[in-house]
Amino acid sequence: MNELNNIAGFIESFESSHADGTFIKLTLGKKALKSSTLNNIYLRPVLIKDEKLLSVVFRHQTSDITKNMSLPEALLLIKEHLGKDFLAASLFTSKEDIQVLFNKKREARIFASKPSLTALQEFDHDKIKRRLIKTEGSIYLQKLGLTTSDGKIIPSMNDKFRQIDKYIEIVDSNLKENFPDKPFAIADMGSGKGYLTFALYDHLVNNLKMEVNITGVEMRQNLVDLCNRTARESGFDGLSFVQGTIGDYKIEKIDMLIALHACDTATDDAIFKGISADAGYIICAPCCQKQIRNEMNPENEMKPILKHGIFMERQAEMLTDGLRALILEKYGYQTKAFEFISTNHTPKNVMIVGRKSPVKPDVAKITGQIHQIKKAFGIEKHYLEELLDKNGVGSGQ
Numbered sequence: 483m484n485e486l487n488n489i490a491g492f493i494e495s496f497e498s499s500h501a502d503g504t505f506i507k508l509t510l511g512k513k514a515l516k517s518s519t520l521n522n523i524y525l526r527p528v529l530i531k532d533e534k535l536l537s538v539v540f541r542h543q544t545s546d547i548t549k550n551m552s553l554p555e556a557l558l559l560i561k562e563h564l565g566k567d568f569l570a571a572s573l574f575t576s577k578e579d580i581q582v583l584f585n586k587k588r589e590a591r592i593f594a595s596k597p598s599l600t601a602l603q604e605f606d607h608d609k610i611k612r613r614l615i616k617t618e619g620s621i622y623l624q625k626l627g628l629t630t631s632d633g634k635i636i637p638s639m640n641d642k643f644r645q646i647d648k649y650i651e652i653v654d655s656n657l658k659e660n661f662p663d664k665p666f667a668i669a670d671m672g673s674g675k676g677y678l679t680f681a682l683y684d685h686l687v688n689n690l691k692m693e694v695n696i697t698g699v700e701m702r703q704n705l706v707d708l709c710n711r712t713a714r715e716s717g718f719d720g721l722s723f724v725q726g727t728i729g730d731y732k733i734e735k736i737d738m739l740i741a742l743h744a745c746d747t748a749t750d751d752a753i754f755k756g757i758s759a760d761a762g763y764i765i766c767a768p769c770c771q772k773q774i775r776n777e778m779n780p781e782n783e784m785k786p787i788l789k790h791g792i793f794m795e796r797q798a799e800m801l802t803d804g805l806r807a808l809i810l811e812k813y814g815y816q817t818k819a820f821e822f823i824s825t826n827h828t829p830k831n832v833m834i835v836g837r838k839s840p841v842k843p844d845v846a847k848i849t850g851q852i853h854q855i856k857k858a859f860g861i862e863k864h865y866l867e868e869l870l871d872k873n874g875v876g877s878g879q
């Protein structure tokens with residue numbers, strides 16, 4: 483990593499990467515004023531009617547506002563915010579990454595390092611496709627059966643690859659909003675064959691240079707053995723896997739809990755572990771929603787619609803995951819729920835991101851909302867709520 487000393491040089495690097503097509507993205511973060519509702523600004527290239535523009539996302543606490551800008555407009559925007567209301571910036575190009583960090587005296591430190599993102603130099607639907615996971619020379623991707631020996635993604639694994647790449651992008655953007663400056667502990671619940679666990683470890687340690695400890699929890703012993711062997715062969719010292727159920731796994735304290743497609747209430751077990759261990763982040767993409775589907779007995783105006791199995795399924799999914807998000811809020815997490823990937827790659831594409839908030843939740847109000855929703859749909863219990871109540875886990879008040 484090389485230290486640079488010039489903010490103008492940083493802006494020039496952005497400008498020249500935009501000109502020569504190597505620009506991937508630029509993020510402004512670390513807001514100076516904690517009370518500001520604008521958390522981040524993200525810029526990425528877009529091609530609109532053959533014109534190279536920048537898509538700029540203004541990420542507010544509860545909403546995103548997106549605008550397309552010309553390069554001069556984007557430069558003005560960066561100059562207006564950088565070092566004033568945002569104290570960090572990360573520029574990603576396919577040639578190098580450049581990070582800027584301002585201290586309290588507003589003095590900038592600028593570092594350049596090898597590129598962490600790969601941009602496929604083609605515009606697709608007005609976007610540049612990019613991947614965080616590097617396939618070339620990766621031992622674990624081969625051993626786990628995602629790539630061939632020459633680093634090509636096995637066609638049948640393309641969807642899985644996209645899911646984990648997208649998942650890592652979400653973790654990455656959350657971490658960059660508040661970059662950890664101490665060793666970071668992550669648990670992956672229901673880690674399966676470890677695709678996500680390995681790729682996330684690789685990205686955090688080898689691209690972001692973080693000090694990370696990741697544990698995968700999986701009930702199938704053969705997968706745990708395969709993953710531990712592959713971690714050793716890859717030299718991934720901070721990555722290990724344990725056999726057991728999520729429910730039985732003991733965690734004292736954790737920084738981030740992740741779960742990708744942990745079946746039905748296993749996702750609730752995972753969220754419960756995250757809340758109990760006071761995880762700073764709980765990021766999960768649920769799988770099936772049988773528990774609530776079986777409980778539902780709607781005695782409301784939706785009844786005539788919900789006689790159709792398909793709508794009942796979709797309603798169960800919304801209720802299960804919507805209530806999970808509300809429960810997380812009750813326990814002091816700021817939450818977002820969204821589709822993290824197109825349904826072309828998996829129908830199980832809902833992602834819930836919970837981030838521990840310094841703001842105390844209105845527990846009584848949220849408890850009332852959960853009660854009303856359950857009542858309207860004849861739901862006696864939500865498995866996650868019951869776990870938290872039964873184990874006496876205090877809410878975020």
Ligand SMILES: C[S@@+](CC[C@H](N)C(=O)[O-])C[C@H]1O[C@@H](n2cnc3c(N)ncnc32)[C@H](O)[C@@H]1O
Nearest residue numbers: 672673674700701726727728742743744745748
């Ligand atoms: C659909 S797979 C997903 C695997 C991995 N997260 C991925 O996306 O590639 C779900 C995994 O969770 C494991 N699993 C399900 N319930 C579990 C539980 N209660 N405790 C531990 N592992 C569980 C299953 O054995 C399976 O490997």
